[in-house]
Amino acid sequence: MSFRCLVARDLRLAFRQGGDAAMVAAFFVLTVILFPFGVGPGPELLQRIAPGVVWVTALLAALLSLERLFLADYEDGSLEALALMKLPLEVQVVAKCLAHWLVTGLPLTLLAPLLALLLHLEAGGYVALVAGMALGTPTLSLIGAIGAALTLGARRGGVLLSLLVLPLYIPVLIFGVAACEAAAAGLAARPHLLLLAAFFALALALAPFAAAAGLRQALE
Amino acid sequence: MHRFANPARFMRLSAALLPWCAWSAALLIAVGLVLALFIAPADYQQGEAVRIMYVHVPAAWMASFVYAVMAAASGASLVWRHPLADIAARSAAPLGAGFTLVCLVAGSLWGEPMWGTWWVWDARLTSVLVLFFLYLGYIALVNAFDEPTRGSRAGAVLAVVGVVNLPIIKFSVDWWNTLHQPASVFRLGGPTIAPSMLWPLLIMAVGFMLLFFTLLLVRMRTALIAAKVRALQLLASDDTARPTPRARHATLDPAR
Numbered sequence: 120m121s122f123r124c125l126v127a128r129d130l131r132l133a134f135r136q137g138g139d140a141a142m143v144a145a146f147f148v149l150t151v152i153l154f155p156f157g158v159g160p161g162p163e164l165l166q167r168i169a170p171g172v173v174w175v176t177a178l179l180a181a182l183l184s185l186e187r188l189f190l191a192d193y194e195d196g197s198l199e200a201l202a203l204m205k206l207p208l209e210v211q212v213v214a215k216c217l218a219h220w221l222v223t224g225l226p227l228t229l230l231a232p233l234l235a236l237l238l239h240l241e242a243g244g245y246v247a248l249v250a251g252m253a254l255g256t257p258t259l260s261l262i263g264a265i266g267a268a269l270t271l272g273a274r275r276g277g278v279l280l281s282l283l284v285l286p287l288y289i290p291v292l293i294f295g296v297a298a299c300e301a302a303a304a305g306l307a308a309r310p311h312l313l314l315l316a317a318f319f320a321l322a323l324a325l326a327p328f329a330a331a332a333g334l335r336q337a338l339e
Numbered sequence: 340m341h342r343f344a345n346p347a348r349f350m351r352l353s354a355a356l357l358p359w360c361a362w363s364a365a366l367l368i369a370v371g372l373v374l375a376l377f378i379a380p381a382d383y384q385q386g387e388a389v390r391i392m393y394v395h396v397p398a399a400w401m402a403s404f405v406y407a408v409m410a411a412a413s414g415a416s417l418v419w420r421h422p423l424a425d426i427a428a429r430s431a432a433p434l435g436a437g438f439t440l441v442c443l444v445a446g447s448l449w450g451e452p453m454w455g456t457w458w459v460w461d462a463r464l465t466s467v468l469v470l471f472f473l474y475l476g477y478i479a480l481v482n483a484f485d486e487p488t489r490g491s492r493a494g495a496v497l498a499v500v501g502v503v504n505l506p507i508i509k510f511s512v513d514w515w516n517t518l519h520q521p522a523s524v525f526r527l528g529g530p531t532i533a534p535s536m537l538w539p540l541l542i543m544a545v546g547f548m549l550l551f552f553t554l555l556l557v558r559m560r561t562a563l564i565a566a567k568v569r570a571l572q573l574l575a576s577d578d579t580a581r582p583t584p585r586a587r588h589a590t591l592d593p594a595r
Contacts, residue, residue: 269480269497270480273480273490274483274485275483282472283479286472286473286476286501289465329499329500333496336489337489337493339492
């Protein structure tokens with residue numbers, strides 16, 4: 120099976136299940152909507168917190184679906200078969216992360232500007248928000264794959280996954296919000312976006328190895 | 340290195356080493372505290388409150404050092420499957436978390452009179468807080484599996500992944516504008532701190548390091564003894580389950 124076949128398989132499974140992408144998107148929208156109820160509808164305050172709220176909520180929404188990245192294959196034995204394939208396990212991890220991103224990260228990235236609109240984000244911030252999330256959500260899928268692989272078969276794996284992944288994701292969050300805030304204030308977002316791109320490149324290069332090591336341990 | 344992989348040999352060596360480590364740690368920390376609290380000079384700006392530094396800074400150095408030890412042990416476990424490496428990493432983690440907590444609390448207590456705030460989200464404090472959560476995540480992960488080896492292996496990968504935080508902590512005060520002061524000891528161009536303050540600081544640091552090794556050896560010995568106890572319990576339950584007598588094999592006594 121080639122890389123493309125694996126991605127297609129995961130996408131087909133995700134669409135057959137149906138619920139995952141919609142639930143992640145719904146959680147994203149509902150949680151962002153909670154903030155005006157919580158802090159009051161005053162536009163100045165919402166404008167100040169808009170980039171942070173959108174980013175943090177997107178992060179939490181993506182975390183919801185990470186647990187199931189490898190779990191279904193692990194439980195029904197497909198993971199053992201996949202590990203025996205000629206395609207290296209590291210490349211397979213990238214394939215799974217790509218499928219995961221297409222199903223969860225991409226919808227989050229596309230929904231983010233709409234939600235930022237609800238939070239009165241200034242006009243200059245939208246491009247940087249979408250660009251930042253387009254770079255940050257794949258990074259989350261990759262870093263999350265490490266956590267998902269390490270917590271396969273653990274007790275309370277979902278909460279543990281969040282505990283492991285969130286500290287590793289803080290730099291992406293910091294620079295993603297900084298990019299959006301800088302652009303909204305009329306400053307250059309490019310340095311922050313370049314750093315986000317650097318994190319993405321680093322995660323793409325290193326995370327598959329850590330995740331594959333975790334998968335091999337789970338299969339022992 | 341594999342010469343020390345034999346648990347029995349490790350138990351003998353650590354039993355011999357432990358009193359030396361423990362007593363030197365106690366001595367150095369006692370001397371260091373006397374120097375720090377009474378003999379070292381007060382700071383020209385901060386006054387007597389600077390004496391928190393003699394606890395805060397060694398604890399901070401130990402927080403990073405213990406993580407490096409944990410990551411190295413995890414690496415040894417992953418690469419060479421060294422049997423004691425897993426035990427070393429698991430034993431070191433709560434100690435590192437403890438040092439990090441001491442560092443954060445002492446720093447917070449120092450920051451309130453000096454900076455006027457208990458906490459600030461600058462790069463140094465944030466990255467040390469992330470280190471604390473990495474320790475907690477590691478401890479949670481290794482204890483989350485029914486089978487201990489699976490937990491150790493998963494934790495080993497996590498520890499190696501988290502090493503990326505250590506250079507961030509070290510260089511955070513250079514890469515960002517931070518409220519936390521830049522490096523005064525470990526920097527190119529040598530320490531900028533006065534020798535009358537540097538010596539108590541280094542004595543406390545060595546004392547803390549010996550304390551860490553003492554506690555690490557104690558925890559590793561405890562882990563090995565606990566493993567033996569578990570094995571003996573399994574053996575005992577096996578015996579009571581069988582009504583017929585069976586030959587007693589050599590016990591798991593490490594001295595044999």
